[in-house]
Amino acid sequence: MSTAGLSLQQAPPLSVPAGFFLAVSASLIAAGVMLLFAGAAPVTTPWHPQAVALTHIGTIGVLLMGMLGALYQMTPVVAGTPVPVIRLAHGVHALLLAGLACFAWRLLGGPALAMTVAGYSLGLALLVFLLPVGWSLGHAATRNETVIGMRLAVASLAVIAAMGLVMATGYAGAGFPQSRSLWTQVHLTLALLGWVGGLLMSVSWQVVPMFYLAPPAGKTTMRVSLATLFGGLLLVFAVLLTVAGVSSAQWAGAAALPAALTIWVAHPLLTLHGIARRKRRRNDASLLFWRAGLTSALLLVPLAALTLLADELRWPLLFGWFAILGWAGMIMHGMLARIVPFLAWFHRIMPLIGKQKVPSMRGLLSQGRIRIGFVMHLAALLLGAAAIVTQQDILARLAGISLVATGISLGSSLLHVLRWPG
Secondary structure, three states: OOOOOOOHHHOOOOHHHHHHHHHHHHHHHHHHHHHHHHOOHHHOOOOOHHHHHHHHHHHHHHHHHHHHHHHHHHHHHHHOOOOOOOOHHHHHHHHHHHHHHHHHHHHOOOOHHHHHHHHHHHHHHHHHHHHHHHHHHHOOOOOOHHHHHHHHHHHHHHHHHHHHHHHHHHHHOOOOOOOHHHHHHHHHHHHHHHHHHHHHHHHHHHHHHHHHOOOOOOHHHHHHHHHHHHHHHHHHHHHHHHOOOOOHHHHHHHHOHHHHHHHHHHHHHHHHHHHHOOOOOOOOOHHHHHHHHHHHHHHHHHHHHHHHHOOOOHHHHHHHHHHHHHHHHHHHHHHHHHHHHHHHHHHHHHHHOOOOOOOOOHHHOOHHHHHHHHHHHHHHHHHHHHHHHHOOHHHHHHHHHHHHHHHHHHHHHHHHHHOOOO
16 A cells, blocks of 8 residues: 555544544435335436435435545645644534434425525535635645645535525525526536546545555646546536526536546546556455446446436436446445545554554455445445336335445444454
8 A cells, every 4th residue: 555645644533534434324224214115206206305305315425424524534634734623523524414314304294494404504514614624725735636626626515515505495495596407407517526526536546546556647637637627617607607598407418528528437447447457456345346436437428418318207317326326326435445444544553563463454344344335235226226217116125225234234344443443
């Protein structure tokens, strides 16, 4: 493992990212329980309240939680500047959990007040996150392409958070924005490509060479990727400001093409090529997640095109399912399987070297546990896709069971590592 150029001494206490990472497994279980009881209802139309709830359990509970934990951990290590008042992260964690719970409650039949509480909780959580992390990235001692990508991702998060809070007022009893379909399209595009895609791409430039000894991405490749992503996001935002009409959402989708090709075609292909050329040839079960997630990404451009051009509700549902649980969800699951053992080893075991017998980093989490988690995750992905295509309750419920099993597998693995030597 190569840690050159990283400021490991700046890392926050292990409890800061650990709470966010454990929330990922809890959210997978919650999403699975919803599908188990609701059946195919949440996967019939993207506008169904249960579908919106399920989507945000995935985007906030799984992706946002995991990515905020990663940013709290990686910002000081990669940028070389500590995040101020790091203990506020625990407040961010609690507010996100409360906000997500109220958001889902409202969409599942709760009072309008629940959405108001959700808006304030989520808004405050993101503000308390964005200010210190944004300051740390803005004053980074190290200014490489990964830091630039993290800045772009955090800026995208700020924009989609503001848009999301405005749109949430529609569920609290106020009106939705007049161009609801356009706002939804821009919100979705900036979230998946700018926030999720920008962060996954920039973090992968550090994580893949570090943990798998794959060849690092070239500076030209990284700079062109960032420039194309930024340009595509600007085009999307320009559509929001200038275009209004029946086909404005389609215009926003078309404007995202440069960013989409960067995140869902170029980056996956280059990363898969790098993994194939890695110096460490031994099998690593966490690579199963990377390969599955990067392969899922290659499906997203054609699915996005079908979503925009075809009048069929299955396409946007399949697109969202593969984007959240396939592409981003698989990669995040794989990263947690490598990053959490490293963090536990760094914080708790490395200081004991030479004083007592200690396990290796690889020994903290068995390859068998990781493979079980992958099988459960893959089963949920495929069963959910089949449920969307066929609209069969039984397949949706089986996907729910698989999601619950995935969450339990991930949670037990993380607790197994974090409780060492308990």
